[in-house]
Amino acid sequence: MKDTDFQEIKDLPLFHNMDNSNFDTLIRGAYIQNFPTQVELITEGEASNFLHIVASGCVELFASWNERETSMATVRPMSTFILAATIKDAPYLMSARTMEKSRVVLLPSQDVRKVFDKDNIFARSVVTELAQCYRTVVKNSKGLKLRTSIERLANYLIKQNIYAGETGEFDLKTEKRLLASYLGMTPENLSRAIKALQPYGVKISGAHVIITDMNDLESLAKPTPSIDDPDH
Amino acid sequence: MKDTDFQEIKDLPLFHNMDNSNFDTLIRGAYIQNFPTQVELITEGEASNFLHIVASGCVELFASWNERETSMATVRPMSTFILAATIKDAPYLMSARTMEKSRVVLLPSQDVRKVFDKDNIFARSVVTELAQCYRTVVKNSKGLKLRTSIERLANYLIKQNIYAGETGEFDLKTEKRLLASYLGMTPENLSRAIKALQPYGVKISGAHVIITDMNDLESLAKPTPSIDDPDH
DNA sequence: CCTGTAGTTTGATAATCATCAAATCTTATA
């Protein structure tokens, strides 16, 4: 593992303040691998042998059932994924594939569980991270059940605008096909939802988004911290 | 607090093996309250002052947005709820109301966090419980995104049949209105979904369910551990 | 037991969303 990778991993909140020898235990057994785009890293239903950390690139978490497939989340550096499965020693609930060329760190699950049992600081960090993940999924679920697809898109755009610095102008970072799946709709439906937002001050051409009237958009989107604020 | 309540709480997995003095700290500050039916115990967006434990009765977790409301979960004895908010010291993401006359134990959140920081056994139990909650919500999300309402109902019935002892005959434990909301549909839609399941060997009259042909039902429901098995 | 209230069902209709097919646009690469 390169020193830069090492340092970046150590800077993750999950590993803050933990005992050095325990961190070394984790790192000693760690792999780092480079994957091309569109490689399936893990498959839903399999045993969780590794805790994954996206060091560079981008990974999509998705789920399948009965020939259908849906995007559950996009993981960008530096973040872990499938922490819950690792800790519980339970099968993966989601599959993961690279969306671009990616560098992924693999920490053997049994090492993670061993350190988790020994290192209280680490155990607390795991709780914080898990609680965060839990609340994120609950918010997503609320969005799915309480909002129409246009409302979900509107709120997504508002959120992306905030990430991009609230300039009212930014580029979509994911393919529309994937965005549609993430938002729980078909690509065709997304395409029409985008059109339906034009009267609310939204212009989208290609991946470029311009929000000309945020008030108008918010009157439709009605964003609320308890669904839309990631830190809430 | 009554001795029986005390003992029942101590038997919860969340409090297993923890230091007695720490458990006492939790109990010392605890309230126990009796609520009539239809009382709102907590409200989405408020600060999380207490970890709640349902000792008897039944509590519904629900969420609201823009005049709409949806049922998120039903909590039965002996279970805690809003653990994530308590640990993170974050606002509630869901509201809670009693569905019947209920006895609820309230543990002050700051005590829970204090003990969580001191007692490693307890901290680990919290992780296990949180991971469980997380995976449950992910499964629900998958069901919402990958299945139609009829498929969700079919799988719900299969699951309830398992809980009831796989006799092929049981009673619904919740109002249909609530069940519909939990499954992400309207009461009218549930009523029609029930009819649509008749050709698949399901008879429902009032709250009584008879599954006459499980193979037929499963051919529609296509249950899978990674959505439908709570322990998976 | 009666009566009112709330839950459930049914019918009619409308909104939302998905599917399929074809046209258009984008992008990677030969």
Place this chain on the structure above:
DNA sequence: TATAAGATTTGATGATTATCAAACTACAGG
């Protein structure tokens, strides 16, 4: 740059789900 593959958009249509109104049912309180 030309080409092919894939992504996006558009149109037509159908399935799914929601809404509204009314009828029916079950049940709790007087």
